[in-house]
Amino acid sequence: MPELPEVEIIVRGLRKEVIGKTFSDVWTDTKKLVKQDSFEDFKRKLIGRKIVSIGRRGKNILIYLDNEEILLIHQKISGHLLLGKWKFENNVWVPPVGPLSDDRVNGYLHIVFSLDDGRQIALSDQRKFAKIEIIKDVNFDLGPEPLDIDFNSFKDLFKRKKGKIKQILMDQNFIAGIGNIYASEILYLSNVHPEESANKLDEKDLKKIYDNMQFILKESIRLKGDSFSDFRDLNGEKGGFQNIMKVYQKNGKECEKCGAKILRINLGGRGTFFCPNCQKKK
DNA sequence: GGCTTTGTTTTATA
């Protein structure tokens, strides 16, 4: 599931590869992925536009165009962007030999952007939940970036907060980019129970959460993201963060720190994983 | 065929 590190991997890859390229065509088999505009309007707006820069805000990919507009892509659960040279034959996109053809999760192409250099940016998205639109400004109602904020500002965010800490970390308006997987992993390393009330956390707890938040997100970016599920990089290749996960989907397994069994609970409708021995409520 | 998966949005409640 693309959270901040996975989106960052895609953004860095695009930045290296497609700045200066121009959109020459757009294809889809799932028009509803494009919000607001009809697909026909969307296509008309995009063709001929040159990519001038690439950015990220939370989990949103921002592709800045030469007419001051911005192509926004949110990959949601199973979406991931790929870059390569497909061939369109008999109404089907035929991938090049390699990860783009070998790995099933790279085969659910629902939007394909053709570039003027002969390559395509393709969205593979098994569940078709991704969101694509053209916007004019980036005035998101999102919290600060976890990798940009300093500890004092982070601490200030918690003033008057009293919800459950895991849900707070996942709240995009509170802080942007953390989803279900990283929230569980951050709290495990911090020895904080996911249902702990924010107003019971002292400065030491918040410092641990802050440090582990930065560590985990950076470590995952270094490992090219989490490919536990559908995420792949632009080349269709897996990242490595799933290999160092400690609790996510590990219910019943032994905690690496103490040997207790990892538990799974339902918190806010989300699977939540933690060690009942290392992460005790106050 | 109901349950699960996640991120976001909408609705309800305190």
Place this chain on the structure above:
DNA sequence: GTATAAAACAAAGC
């Protein structure tokens, strides 16, 4: 009026 919790929604695998 606001913060938080719960429910709804998207599609598909098992």
